[in-house]
Amino acid sequence: MPRNAMLEVKGGDITGTVRGFLEKLLEKKAVDALLVPVEVPSKKNVVQTMVTDIAQLADVSPLAPVMPVNTAKIISSVTKVAASTKKVGVILRSCELRALVEMVKLKQADMNNIVTIGIDCFGTYSVTDYAVFSQEHDTPAGEYLKKAASGTDTLLRPACKICQYPYPLTADMTIGLFGLPIEKEILVHSGTKEGDQVFEALGLDGEADPAKRDEALSALKSERQKLKEEFLAQVQQEAGGLDNMLSVLSACVACHNCRIACPICYCRECLLDSPTFVEWEAEKYLDWASRKGALRLPADSLLFHLVRMNHMGASCVACGLCEDACPNSIAVYKLFCLAGSRVQETFEYTPGRSADDELPLTAFKEEEFKGFEK
Amino acid sequence: MNSKDKPDSALVIGAGIAGIKAALELAELGHRVYLCDRKTHIGGTLLQLDRWFPDDHCGMCKVLPIFSRDRSSQYCLRRGLVHHNIEILSATEITGVEGEAGNFAVSTATRSSGIHPDLCIGCGKCSEVCPVEVDEEFNQGLGKRKAAYLANPTALAKTYTIDAQHCTRCRACEEVCPTKAINLDMQTSENTLSVGAIILSTGFDEFDAQAASQYGYKRFPNVITSLELERLLSGSGPTRGSLLRPSDDKEPQSVAFLQCVGSRSLERNYCSSACCMYALKEAIMIKEKYPGTDVCIYFMDLRTAGKGYYRYFEKARDELGIRFVRCRVPRVMQNFKTHDVIFSALGEDGQPIQQQCDLIVLSVGQTPSAQFVQVSEMLGLQRNRWEFCRTRAFSSVESLRDGIFVCGSAAAPKDIADTLTEASAAAGNASLLLAAPGDMQGDDQQSGEQAEDMKAAVFICTCGEEITRALDTKELVSFSGQLAGVIHAGEVSHLCLPETLAQVQTKIRDMGATHVIAAGCSALTGQKLFGNLPLEIVNIREGLAWVHQDNRSAATRKARKLISMALARLRYARPSRTVQSSIVSAKGLVIGGGASGLSAALRIAEHGHQVELVERSGEVGGKLRSIHSTLEGEDSRALLDDLLKRVSENPLITVHTETVVEHISGHAGAFYAKLQGSDSEPYELDAGAVVIATGADEGTTTQYLYGQNERIITQTELEERLAAGQMDPQQLNSLVMIQCVGSMEAERPYCSRVCCAQALKNALQLKERNPDIQIYILYRELMSYGFMEEYYTRAREQGIVFIRYEPDKKPVVEAAEEKLSVSVNDPVLGGAFSLSPDLLVLSTGVVPADNSVLAGMLDIDVTEDGFFKEAEVKFRPVDVIKDGIFVCGLAHSPRNIQEALVQAQAAAERASLILSRGSLVSGQSVSEVNETWCSGCELCVQACPYGARVKDADKGVALVVEALCQGCGACVSACPNKAAKLRQFTDRQILAALDEAL
Numbered sequence A: 001m002p003r004n005a006m007l008e009v010k011g012g013d014i015t016g017t018v019r020g021f022l023e024k025l026l027e028k029k030a031v032d033a034l035l036v037p038v039e040v041p042s043k044k045n046v047v048q049t050m051v052t053d054i055a056q057l058a059d060v061s062p063l064a065p066v067m068p069v070n071t072a073k074i075i076s077s078v079t080k081v082a083a084s085t086k087k088v089g090v091i092l093r094s095c096e097l098r099a100l101v102e103m104v105k106l107k108q109a110d111m112n113n114i115v116t117i118g119i120d121c122f123g124t125y126s127v128t129d130y131a132v133f134s135q136e137h138d139t140p141a142g143e144y145l146k147k148a149a150s151g152t153d154t155l156l157r158p159a160c161k162i163c164q165y166p167y168p169l170t171a172d173m174t175i176g177l178f179g180l181p182i183e184k185e186i187l188v189h190s191g192t193k194e195g196d197q198v199f200e201a202l203g204l205d206g207e208a209d210p211a212k213r214d215e216a217l218s219a220l221k222s223e224r225q226k227l228k229e230e231f232l233a234q235v236q237q238e239a240g241g242l243d244n245m246l247s248v249l250s251a252c253v254a255c256h257n258c259r260i261a262c263p264i265c266y267c268r269e270c271l272l273d274s275p276t277f278v279e280w281e282a283e284k285y286l287d288w289a290s291r292k293g294a295l296r297l298p299a300d301s302l303l304f305h306l307v308r309m310n311h312m313g314a315s316c317v318a319c320g321l322c323e324d325a326c327p328n329s330i331a332v333y334k335l336f337c338l339a340g341s342r343v344q345e346t347f348e349y350t351p352g353r354s355a356d357d358e359l360p361l362t363a364f365k366e367e368e369f370k371g372f373e374k
Numbered sequence B: 001m002n003s004k005d006k007p008d009s010a011l012v013i014g015a016g017i018a019g020i021k022a023a024l025e026l027a028e029l030g031h032r033v034y035l036c037d038r039k040t041h042i043g044g045t046l047l048q049l050d051r052w053f054p055d056d057h058c059g060m061c062k063v064l065p066i067f068s069r070d071r072s073s074q075y076c077l078r079r080g081l082v083h084h085n086i087e088i089l090s091a092t093e094i095t096g097v098e099g100e101a102g103n104f105a106v107s108t109a110t111r112s113s114g115i116h117p118d119l120c121i122g123c124g125k126c127s128e129v130c131p132v133e134v135d136e137e138f139n140q141g142l143g144k145r146k147a148a149y150l151a152n153p154t155a156l157a158k159t160y161t162i163d164a165q166h167c168t169r170c171r172a173c174e175e176v177c178p179t180k181a182i183n184l185d186m187q188t189s190e191n192t193l194s195v196g197a198i199i200l201s202t203g204f205d206e207f208d209a210q211a212a213s214q215y216g217y218k219r220f221p222n223v224i225t226s227l228e229l230e231r232l233l234s235g236s237g238p239t240r241g242s243l244l245r246p247s248d249d250k251e252p253q254s255v256a257f258l259q260c261v262g263s264r265s266l267e268r269n270y271c272s273s274a275c276c277m278y279a280l281k282e283a284i285m286i287k288e289k290y291p292g293t294d295v296c297i298y299f300m301d302l303r304t305a306g307k308g309y310y311r312y313f314e315k316a317r318d319e320l321g322i323r324f325v326r327c328r329v330p331r332v333m334q335n336f337k338t339h340d341v342i343f344s345a346l347g348e349d350g351q352p353i354q355q356q357c358d359l360i361v362l363s364v365g366q367t368p369s370a371q372f373v374q375v376s377e378m379l380g381l382q383r384n385r386w387e388f389c390r391t392r393a394f395s396s397v398e399s400l401r402d403g404i405f406v407c408g409s410a411a412a413p414k415d416i417a418d419t420l421t422e423a424s425a426a427a428g429n430a431s432l433l434l435a436a437p438g439d440m441q442g443d444d445q446q447s448g449e450q451a452e453d454m455k456a457a458v459f460i461c462t463c464g465e466e467i468t469r470a471l472d473t474k475e476l477v478s479f480s481g482q483l484a485g486v487i488h489a490g491e492v493s494h495l496c497l498p499e500t501l502a503q504v505q506t507k508i509r510d511m512g513a514t515h516v517i518a519a520g521c522s523a524l525t526g527q528k529l530f531g532n533l534p535l536e537i538v539n540i541r542e543g544l545a546w547v548h549q550d551n552r553s554a555a556t557r558k559a560r561k562l563i564s565m566a567l568a569r570l571r572y573a574r575p576s577r578t579v580q581s582s583i584v585s586a587k588g589l590v591i592g593g594g595a596s597g598l599s600a601a602l603r604i605a606e607h608g609h610q611v612e613l614v615e616r617s618g619e620v621g622g623k624l625r626s627i628h629s630t631l632e633g634e635d636s637r638a639l640l641d642d643l644l645k646r647v648s649e650n651p652l653i654t655v656h657t658e659t660v661v662e663h664i665s666g667h668a669g670a671f672y673a674k675l676q677g678s679d680s681e682p683y684e685l686d687a688g689a690v691v692i693a694t695g696a697d698e699g700t701t702t703q704y705l706y707g708q709n710e711r712i713i714t715q716t717e718l719e720e721r722l723a724a725g726q727m728d729p730q731q732l733n734s735l736v737m738i739q740c741v742g743s744m745e746a747e748r749p750y751c752s753r754v755c756c757a758q759a760l761k762n763a764l765q766l767k768e769r770n771p772d773i774q775i776y777i778l779y780r781e782l783m784s785y786g787f788m789e790e791y792y793t794r795a796r797e798q799g800i801v802f803i804r805y806e807p808d809k810k811p812v813v814e815a816a817e818e819k820l821s822v823s824v825n826d827p828v829l830g831g832a833f834s835l836s837p838d839l840l841v842l843s844t845g846v847v848p849a850d851n852s853v854l855a856g857m858l859d860i861d862v863t864e865d866g867f868f869k870e871a872e873v874k875f876r877p878v879d880v881i882k883d884g885i886f887v888c889g890l891a892h893s894p895r896n897i898q899e900a901l902v903q904a905q906a907a908a909e910r911a912s913l914i915l916s917r918g919s920l921v922s923g924q925s926v927s928e929v930n931e932t933w934c935s936g937c938e939l940c941v942q943a944c945p946y947g948a949r950v951k952d953a954d955k956g957v958a959l960v961v962e963a964l965c966q967g968c969g970a971c972v973s974a975c976p977n978k979a980a981k982l983r984q985f986t987d988r989q990i991l992a993a994l995d996e997a998l
Helices: A014-027 A071-079 A094-105 A127-136 A140-150 A193-202 A211-239 A241-249 A257-261 A282-292 A301-312 A321-325 A332-347 B017-028 B044-048 B125-129 B172-176 B226-233 B275-289 B309-319 B370-379 B416-433 B473-482 B498-511 B541-545 B552-571 B595-606 B622-626 B636-649 B715-724 B755-769 B786-797 B852-858 B897-915 B939-943 B970-974 B987-997
Strands: A003-008 A033-039 A046-051 A088-092 A114-119 A173-176 A185-190 B009-013 B032-036 B086-089 B092-100 B103-111 B133-135 B144-146 B188-195 B197-200 B204-206 B223-225 B254-261 B294-299 B323-334 B341-347 B352-357 B359-364 B366-368 B395-399 B404-406 B456-461 B486-492 B515-520 B535-539 B581-583 B587-591 B610-614 B653-656 B659-667 B670-677 B683-687 B689-692 B696-698 B712-714 B734-738 B774-779 B801-804 B812-816 B819-826 B831-835 B839-842 B846-848 B885-887 B919-921 B927-929 B949-952 B957-960 B980-982
Touching (some): A003 A014, A003 A193, A014 A088, A014 A140, A014 A185, A014 A193, A033 A071, A046 A071, A071 A088, A071 A094, A094 A114, A185 A193, A211 A241, A282 B987, B009 B017, B009 B188, B009 B416, B017 B086, B017 B416, B092 B370, B103 B197, B125 B172, B197 B370, B226 B359, B254 B275, B254 B352, B275 B359, B341 B359, B395 B416, B395 B897, B404 B416, B456 B473, B456 B552, B541 B552, B587 B595, B587 B897, B595 B610, B595 B636, B610 B659, B622 B636, B622 B715, B636 B653, B659 B852, B670 B689, B689 B897, B715 B755, B715 B839, B734 B755, B734 B819, B774 B819, B819 B839, B927 B957, B939 B949
Parallel strands (some): A088 A114, B009 B032, B009 B197, B032 B086, B197 B404, B254 B359, B294 B323, B456 B486, B456 B515, B515 B535, B587 B689, B610 B653, B689 B885, B774 B801
Antiparallel strands (some): A003 A185, B133 B144, B204 B366, B341 B352, B581 B919, B670 B683, B819 B831
């Protein structure tokens, strides 16, 4: 049975309300630690921080619209070597949570003792936009929420504008914002046994009606669906085909930042960082060049993106951090979103939907793709 | 006699799939094997078939060795077989046998095939000039061949042969043969083999349908046999796979299959066991290719009594729309103008059926092979009334003469799965009589050295003019000579001839070549031609000269590319190394102490290995304890006593009763298990192989008022009461049995296989003790396969009434006071029938135990029906895909005691094959892990079908269990970071070869 409760927002301070909730988690020992976004002293950014002392939650800012690193990557580094023996509550946006589910399938993270607290997400700004925005407002998170609710936020990253899953899919607990009078109250929802335990510990139950949120979500979903289709059609036109793709990627300096930002790219040392594809005898390069009369160099820049696309396509959660990481503003996200969507449609696979969905690469079905045989 | 004098070799007579399997089992145990066949090639009946039920594909190659696989050829068995320990004696007959078990002297006579196999280059010129044309056996006479011909057109070695019977000695072939391989003065050479055991795998002869004149076979062109249909549907057949009827080469719009041709008749009152299923398969093949064709199977009982068979029938009926009509007394006529055939019969209700159709297929049965009859005379074996081999009680692979074993259809009609199970069991029996093999490992220990600079020698075969006709070999030589790293390039005339090979080998040695490229024909494949030097074979004959005869310059260009690709692969080849091995724990673990488990444990112990046997309950014996006799009247109590005695007396066997397997993990050679007894400390053990013999349960039911009335009991309860004397048949006036209670229904869509025989057994016993008792058996399909048919006949002769019911019109049982009433719809009489029996007996079938826990621990699969899943339904019937684990008895599928025992022997044999080795040796081509690049995502672990990849928990990276790796490369495809690699197929090699190709 899903359980719901409303948290009263006092004086319109939504961040304060969430902070209160988080403090209670530590206070009531529902968790031993929290991994949450905390504002840096300059207030120009927030960073994920592991907090065990309630006092350190003073600058927690879970609603600030910025995501410098996909938290799934952080949980992977925290739990990969050995699972956590103490309960850790983690605040996650939907794309972070979906990436985390994929990481778990790929054995790069261990969910043992991890309590996921998903938040409804109106979208995020790039780190640079946020740094400016945060200086222009006293309470940047509150200001952003006002704008977001009106649906006219122009600063949102492209990935967020068309995000299909702005709400957490598999969280133990969800902090619900959509469709609610968030100046007055916000929703806390439990979706799992772990969530229920938190409800018990905090004595949370009460009157709550999530219907309004559901309504708002379904309206948002159909709107986003339309936006995404238009977006993909446009990308197809701009970047479809080898020539277009080559010109989109011509600015690539092979820094591989996109790979580092990607929450799904999990190899601890990437083959594409190795000399395998670039260090050959000069004779080889000349030979390749002479076959067609010309050879673009570095020889592996297209290959790098194609390989990554091939590896990540099925699990790409469309968080868009790859594009943010590009020093030359290449539309990496656009390419990956298009390729990922097609692959995922083909395999009827939604990354992050459920830990029980098998990865398409290892799911063997005797009868599939009949249409492809002909 | 001193045991040192015992031969360590065995003779296998008959090189069909049963003989091949038995020979491979023995060879893998390290014994020498003579595999002889009267034909000029191996493969038997299976060469003519393309795919099998119930999975509709071919898996013949799955019988090839898993371990030390480099000692055997690794290609399709249709193309031939090469194994280090097997000597194939083709065109060979047995002429006499002397001696006894453990030491036979067998004299053989080998016919010359008229063409020297070492000299024949397969050019086919002899066949071209041969003036004689006769029916081609390979295509069941649907095509023609010459007297000089290729007996197995699918073989890799295209070795021609002369049909001495039809050859007119015109000698045209002798003149035209470019290698002077033909000698028409065919001699027979005689030889004597010293062997410790003999296995007969002589198969069956197809029933000659001409003998049953009512079918019009050979009189009407559009009446064909099932094997002829197989040839018509085969891509290697006379029509290249198009189904064209013989009279006018038109695609038939309607095809009728007639079942039981030559089976279940007065003259041959047995069921051929395989025909219902192969007819289903052929019907499906037709329907899949020609969905519009009407396909109907006319039958008496549809015997789908094997694993997965009933589901296969349902697929045929429900998904493909194949029609099924029950009938008897079939006759075939034809319209002499159109050659359409007219089929008539009596329907089940006695009404005549008539159908005109375009093609009739006769499902011909299995009859004893003439060869078997002849050989059995010589060996002094006893035959049963149908001339099949008589075997011992509870051991269907032992003839009545010590040291001589049978497998496959020599002893009874069988399908492939049962045949191969017997082949393993027979090999295990034979092995016990042989001296310990001298050569257990013997795998070539290859050197890890690699010369710094490649010095490659390239030999280009002209094959007489065969290759030079299509491409310029001279140019190829000068091209190759200029390639970097090549120190020699030259033409040879026939590289495959022993003489040429010897010359080439000397040359290689003299010039100190480090690598070899041999450009020639496919016959060079799989041969160790040049010792251990890295070798690439380039096929420039079949794959090039034959297909590009019209464009010489393009063909030459392609040959150049192929040679430079081969050179690139060699250049980046990594040095071969000592093949890896993992040490084996020499203990066997048998889980389950029923008849199968006991029998498997005994056999493993007989091979000299320690066995730990785990039984959940308080005593061993399992279901065998509730079986009091068999349908054939054999004493199953004596069997139980014998098994118990031998197990308790065997010092190598430790029995743990009231014990469960709490944990088990590991892989072939190295399992680790933790056993938990009811009141003892956990017991830990290592084992090299695991046999699962956990059995199954009798079904329970709430149907037909079971449990509500004491007059309603199960078949097993009846048997127990009869045996215990708790029931007096004299007190019974009438009794009804209902079959298929819970079987072949939506919940359990499989036949429980044992219930019909059990019903017949109990009914006949009741009749014997009280002939006046009225017995009615209400059934759906009477599964009296094989020789059980006679008991079905006997039951009817004794007045037992068989009434068939449809699943949607089940009998209705009512109980009022003292009386039971059973009403059933009788399709023969066409109305409801009401019976008032004293006793109602329900055949509740076999249900799998909860196998999921054990399967989960071992990481192996169960079938949709809940039984353990074998590696390959037909060709590895007792192996689990994860090596080192074997399954037998009811844990595998429903089967009777004899069948379970033979399976147990087979499983034990397969397990011993691992336990007998000090270490498991993998092939050269195994996968490897680059630990720097591995992130431990386990995609490869999931992708590996052989369980050869596991995660190293400490390092967090994947690990290869090399002995299990079959070099398939699935891990390489799955790994996103190239951390999974395959030796001999490295990226460097493939990229370099691609570069040369482009």
